[in-house]
Amino acid sequence: MFKEERRSDILNLLIKEGSVNVSKLSLYYQVSQETIRSDLDYLQHAGMLQRCYGGGILNRQALSKLIAENKIIIPDITELPVDKETRVKKEDSIMSGKVCILGSFNIDVSATVPWLPQSGESVLASQFGFYPGGKGANQAQAASNAGADVHFIFKVGKDQFSAFALNHIKKSGIKSYSAYQTDDAPTGSALIYVSAEDGDNCIAIYSGANMKITVEEIQEQRNFIAAADVVLMQLENNLSAIKEFIKIAQQEEKSIILNPAPYTKQVNEIIGSIDILTPNETEASFLSGINISNISDAKQAGNIILKSGVKKVIITLGAQGSLLCEKERTLFVPAWHAVVKDAAGAGDAFNGALATALARKYDLVSAIQYASAFASLAVEQEGASSMPTHQNVIHRMTTQTNDVAIIK
The missing domain is CATH 1.10.10.10 (Winged helix-like DNA-binding domain superfamily/Winged helix DNA-binding domain)
Structure with a gap:
């Protein structure tokens, strides 16, 4: 040519x-x-x-x-x-990319408050509502909006919220899913307080049916895992299901991303099998034992986490940006400018978009930049499941600059 x-x-x-x-x-x-x-x-x-x-x-x-x-x-x-x-x-x-996600579906009960209450403090909420949520569902929505062909694996109860869950997934644009149900637990839920002052949040999660996925049900998903370019999971499902998901993904030679949220010490049992780990600064602190207050602390924490056997660590640092830690280099990717309304879904937006970008064969740094831009748009909307589109992200990336820095 x-x-x-x-x-x-x-x-x-x-x-x-x-x-x-x-x-x-x-x-x-x-x-x-x-x-x-x-x-x-x-x-x-x-x-x-x-x-x-x-x-x-x-x-x-x-x-x-x-x-x-x-x-x-x-x-x-x-x-x-x-x-x-x-x-x-x-x-x-x-151009194409397929992402298989094992994750949670929760009903989010969200209240917007003037500030996050302290122990024993009562505050008046300015907004209150029920929304679809769960890290798995949010990340599947993000990956779908970013343009991936998504297959989402989840489990709900047989209660009044299960129909809400299934109806949401059907209308979400997620192309493929496997929904399991159980009599042993209700559909998962989360109680979220969102600060009207700065969009910060605190979340209490009840896992419910998310912890009832069986090894046999994961084995039924082999064909979907095999068809994916990238697989993604969090820690809102039972460890036995997560281990089987990882096992099959390894057998099928897939790229494996784990968002270690919410943190549990059980993550140490699987971390060595992960290609890319994406903790936020709180989770990275738990994983490393380092109290993270700046980028230097984050680099130290990332290098400690690498010793656990994971190949790459991306620490998300909220409004600052994110830090990529590899054995041979450490890179800082600043956040894109955003007017924050609700930061509750920022991490989920980042992870779903990251998986999509990698599935579409972006190099890792470009994928992080794309995921950061995607997350910056997500926090400008209300609700953890509210995600931007690929076109929105491209527009932001053409109207702002975002320079990667090498951290020595």
């Missing part, structure tokens, strides 16, 4: 997907990454994209202006000398 044809092809992909990845384009076109970087630099100079770590993001506003002024004509990809079979392979390898 000639240089001009390749650049036109990349531009079409940008218009369709909103972003491209250097390593994946290099593999597809069978050229060096330096050649792809040169292509992206050319497109950036022409005003068509904004370069970012690992790739580029479409500059829709500038591109629309160029088209309107007849300074650029977008070629039809069908005009390019690429056969149908090759084009399908390209779309499958670069």
